Amino acid sequence: MNTTYTRPNNTQFRDIEEAAIRALQLMAEFVDINTLFIARNDGKTNRMIKVFNKEDILVSEGEELPFYESYCSLSVKHGDRILIIPDLSMDEKTKEMNVTKHLGGGTFIAIPINYKDGENYGTICGLDTKKHSFTDEQISLFETMSSLLTYVLELDYSHQQLYQTAAPVVPITSGVAILPVVGDIDERRAEGIIETALFKSQELRLNHLVIDLSGIMYINETVIASLLKIVTILKLIGVTPILTGFQPDLAMKAVQMNAELGTILIVANLEQALNHIGFELKK
Structure with missing residues (x-):
């Protein structure tokens, strides 16, 4: 599912998925890239939970891939730092991947979203079939949104514990x-x-x-x-x-x-x- 989002009237997040929608909406205004998405992984499967496609539909909500066949796995392996692959068809890590052959090349940018204890929740990513470069401000925006979603994850977990007890x-x-x-x-x-x-x-x-x-x-x-x-x-x-x-x-x-x-x-x-x-x- 691909949704056109409108600017929210407030900044209160009820859960991680609502925060994810708001994060993608804001990023789309400042990052000139076709697709922004947030993926959830359990170590085996990579699932797209929220997606923003500007023009071409490169990723769809609910779409799944085996985790180690996804670009997101490369971001998780890369650690807490931002991962940028300027040319997917030329990079040694991605040029032979099935997803690259399907896209025909392009650019990928991502950073993990982790729980406070360091366990990985998923990734926040940008993808395009065209080549892109990113400013320091855009890279900082990815890092900030990753930190924000980590904070929301902790709040969501705390609320769930409160409701249960x-x-x-x-x-x-x-x-x-x-x-x-x-x-x-x-x-x-x-x-x-x-x-x-x-x-x-x-x-x-x-x-x-x-x-x-x-x-x-x-x-x-x-x-x-x-x-x-x-x-x-x-x-x-x-x-x-x-x-x-x-x-x-x-x-x-x-x-x-x-x-x-x-x-x-x-x-x-x-x-x-x-x-x-x-x-x-x-x-």
Whole structure:
């Protein structure tokens, strides 16, 4: 897939792929080369995740090559430095490669995108069937974008870890567990909580799931919609959801938003939730 990109209205990146689109868009304005792309490799396969073709379609999104048959492998081997091959048909490393024979020659420029620990994620590359030279500023732009995407990778990884650990399902006894929800909830995290609730409910063969909301600091339409979705899904798979920990200000906000919580079992605290299920806390 080849997309014409428009200038974004903001610079917030939700994940590495969105950052990749923005990076290619910016680079296309300053680097006079036909194709810019970002490839992801796992050591075996090189896959084009985002592509910008100005005129000729040299690379397509989703296209794959064996890693060691790709130009990107040469960039990874080259290390953290920028790799420039001015004439693909004459360079000893590339002239016999199948991809060069297919293109008929041209220019390639690339630099790896690495995780903070040095493990390679992929490469950010430029490709053309024509010969090109690059200014110091253009080379610096490749290096800067590589650093930017490394930073985004680390943020993305940290967010994934947060989403996985911020809403753990804690088993209490056979068929009963608690899902404590802590912090702010955005749309992406809400989806993660829903997946966690569904997966763990099936894995633990739950009859009841107590969802503790005492750690939520802010409630909005996303939070309410997520709660309703979790409750609906749990009921569909035979799990009884019980909400607890509604703080007074959160309860007032839910009422102001006309949230349809009438069909949901809501209790004040964990003790009341367990009492409803049939357990008694002995002091």
